[in-house]
Amino acid sequence: MDKLTTHLNTNFYTLYREWHYKDIEPRIFVEEMLLETNADGEAKVPSDYKIHCFGKTQYIQVDTDRFVEHTRSIFDENWNVMPIKYLYQLPNIIPNKPEHLNIMLEIARMLIMSPYLRVDLYNIQGRIVVGELTFIPEGGTGRFTPSEWDKKLGDLWN
Incomplete structure (x- = not known):
């Protein structure tokens, strides 16, 4: 309380x-506690897919193990790993492309309501759930490594 x-x-x-x-x-x-079952049958917090939308251009941020050893990867729309670190360490094992990624990207496109929007989604055994919509991730203070990605991504924002 x-x-x-x-x-x-x-x-x-x-x-x-x-x-x-x-x-x-x-x-x-x-909210409902979202859990997914791994191959061993144990429930765990699902990966969080945060889709950064700059108009039609999208980047997918994947946060894994948020409450244990939080890691973060960033991909382009074709699931190519981007050479960017954003606040958290890169994972030792790159996350697999999620089932229904194309549907997730389309959901994000349908929700765009401003020049920039981050759409957070979960994909739990094929069930896609919207987490939140964010206009200013990290309060606008998050830093990218290497730092030139601040400008590269900022240039996408009209």
Whole structure:
């Protein structure tokens, strides 16, 4: 309850200057716990597919093992690994291309409502679930390595 009360009393506009939070009354949402079953039959948190949409151009960020040893990979639309590190370490094993990637990319395209939008999706045994829509990932302070990717991606933003 203390954590929830703290979040309800935090003004994220003032804290991070993310303008779209300015006039939103804080609320608590309780969501379904999304789990997938691995080959051993144990339940685990699924990979998080974060699709960065710059108009029609999309990059797919895959976050794995978020609550254990968080790693992050970035791919182009054809599932080619991009030479980018974004805040977290690259995984030792590159994630496999998800089933129905083309449907996931199409869902992201249908949800675009601004020049830039990150669409977060889960693909749990073929069931695609929308996680969230983000206009300013990492509050706009996340850094790419190598740093020239800040400009390369920024140039896609009209």
